[in-house]
Amino acid sequence: MNLKELQSRFQAAILAGDEEDAAVLDLVAAGGEAGRPVKFGVYVAAYRIRLTEYLDEDYPALRALQGDDVFEALVEEYIAANPSRHRNARWYSSGLPEFLQRHEDWRANPRAIDMARFERALTDAFDARDAETLAIEALAEFSPPDWPRLKFAFHPSVELLTVAAGTLETYLALTAEEETGPPPPRQGVERIAVWRDKFDPLYRGLDPDEFLALNEARAGRSFGDICQMVAFQNQNDPAAERIARFLVNWFSEGMVTGVEMART
């Protein structure tokens, strides 16, 4: 048998989880004290143990939310449906939220799906591309009349999520040192920003105006445009002041990496 065929068979048996696969065991030499199924079984078991570890590490709150048995069954299904196609194990777990969204038994469970989306966002923020952040003093280079034309660039780690209401509260409860169990589910949605300041992923809830403003600022809209959009949503609100407060937060929280004047 040539090398290509041998590797195909060996891999197929590992993926199938079959340590008694006759087609592979026929290829394996005798030797040592353990029987051939035991020795081949080391590879079969190691494959599942490794992939399970990657998912365990990245989704601790989802595990706590669903319970060990349900989570382990989910992981088993994910592994069976998703052989890794990544050289780097880091990316293996990234597809879990989409897997849940497509899964018949899970797609009606926004609480679980959104916990998975939130935990993936934390993992992504951890090793997102580096960029120097700006202090609020950077704004001093621009005179107030120019502020409406200012545009901002954001750290590559910044991600905005709209998730099931209570996702943050649930995450905090399930990952606290003294675990209190998940709070009851809530109706509606909440909005979250996830990013990294220095080395640590951070997150906080956003009210709808700040979510809108940050989303538009990330899309390259100018300060003036964003003020108009927020004012449009809240007719009697002094939008410029509120957006200026948001801006101060974004700078002080390490989200902003650039500011420039939009060309007219």
Place this chain on the structure above:
Amino acid sequence: MEPLPRLGYGLGLRPVYYEEILSTRPPVDWFEIISENYMIPGGRPLAMLERVRADYPIVMHGVSMSLASTDPLDFDYLAALKALAGRIEPAWVSDHLAWTGVHGINLHDLLPIPYTREALDHVVDRIGRVQDFLGRPLVVENASTYVGFGDSEMEEWEFVTEMATRAGCLLLLDVNNIAVSGFNHGFDAARYIDMIPKERVAQFHLAGHTDNKTHRIDTHDQPVSEEVWTLYGRARRRFGDVSAMIERDDNFPPFDQLLAELQRMRDIDAAMATREPRSAA
């Protein structure tokens, strides 16, 4: 071929020890990284690595090159590896005599090959292409294996020797892997060490394994076993003062325990130097 530097006594750089390493600057001569753990866009791992690199030589040790796979070489992976090497300037780059998957799948394991002429030609060709692409010699490690193949036409050490000679690569001799594979396949680990050509070995690995009575598994979660220490002495006598390090990847002990294992390595070598002074001639 330019000989690689003699770096002394090293440890694996693992996240659990970042803080201690950076705050205490321990007496470790060099650190080895798992290359893939730093082939990421940014963040803490890369920043920690650059800080450690400022004070210590670094060696890049990969687990995904899949040198023996019949899939095409992954030049996206190799380009990312080369970019990391450009950034870190490692003393050398290593990976394993193994395959990790075919048909675009990665099983995230170091899988065994039959020691056939066909496999040898295949691996030699790929090592040559990788070395050309990276612009540096590759250091190739013997992996722990749990099965051998009936089709094998030669012993593992014969395969490794011919591979290194023909491909012009160097060898990372993992002494623990020789002990693990030797037990699993029933070959003589000491003989393996005695048959590897002296001039090809650039580095040693030591690590702990799990003894399951009928078979051993290369888990890197235990102290180095007494049997492996004995084999290490044998390897040291044969290969001289090549760079050596201890791998620990799970069940992490206090860092002092790893330093104590490293000291044991130094003590063995010092005792050997006293007993068997090498001729200066």
